[in-house]
Amino acid sequence: MQNLQYKVTFVAKYNSVLIKQLIMTDKPFAVIFDMDGVIIDSNPLITKAWKEFFRMYDIDLTDEQLNHYVFGRISTDTLNLVFNKPISTDEMLGYQKQIEGLVRSRYREDGLIVPGFKNFVELLIAHQIPVAIATSSPAESVAIVLDMAGATSYFTVITDSSQVQHSKPHPQIYLKTAAKLGIPPVDCCVFEDSFSGIQSAKNAGMKVIGISTTHTQEELSGLADAVIPDFTHIGIDLISELLAK
Known part of the structure; x- marks a missing residue:
């Protein structure tokens, strides 16, 4: 991936709200999504x-x-x-x-897809940021949800329940996904909704953004590095800032 050093200013439109964002990074990073409670409010x-x-x-x-x-x-x-x-x-x-x-x-x-998910993934892909899914659900369920989201073609790296032996909060699923992406765990940002999922990503050495679909913002704020209600107004700048810490 050719985004080792870049500085990009762009304007993204989310639900008629223009968000100007400045993104700065000196190394490649990746974004990993849990599925249930993150992609689909399930x-x-x-x-x-x-x-x-x-x-x-x-x-x-x-x-x-x-x-x-x-x-x-x-x-x-x-x-x-x-x-x-x-x-x-x-x-x-x-x-x-x-x-x-x-x-x-x-x-x-x-099933309802979490608002803003598809647009956010398209934004990541447009900026050559690798994306993946790490879920405790089986592959057949992943296929249904991605079809519902209109995002089937966006994910080539998927780790599902058939590929791991340990449940979250064990870090196996996230470490395996980072290895597939070829990105060090420390340079991965995860979107999670559950306590065990957040702990799993943390145990893998990753930054975590909580989605408050399953638990409240207050419940997640002490565990995740940041908490959002959905993907409607999030930009790449938040991920860059977290990974820079």
Whole structure:
């Protein structure tokens, strides 16, 4: 990538608001997006899907319990924790197929893309800034969400649940994604919505911008380096400033 040294002034238009931004950096950096709660405001939908799934097996969990067991975890970890018994490979595959089907139905019926996401990604790509996705969801779900966002062609680097063995807050998923991008973790900025996701990126040595879809700005402010409600008014300058610290 040929953006080792540059200084660019540009004007971006977001929802009829003109934002003048000055970007300065002396080395390449990358932006990594979580998916659920970041690209799509889906966590309420996921909560409903998991509740429906566990009720099939006479297990009732509170929203607080689901937040603990589900968000930021790969599904095998969630299932092992909640069932708390040996699960055969065939059983696990069956459970995963069930829950993934429920979640995807919720995506299609009620999923809303976080405002400004597509425009922001296009801005990054226009300035030759590498982008990637690191999610605890399966590849099939990623494909549905990117299609909904109109951003399928924008992401060639995607790390999904099938490519990691450890759930967030373990840093594996973010370290693996940085390696794919060929960018040092310290030069990566992550967008996350969950406590475990933020901690995962922090454990990987990355800067984190919280999206207040799942938790409030106040809840995230003590964990993330910055917090925004959506992508409507964010520019590259914020990322540059965080990475320069």
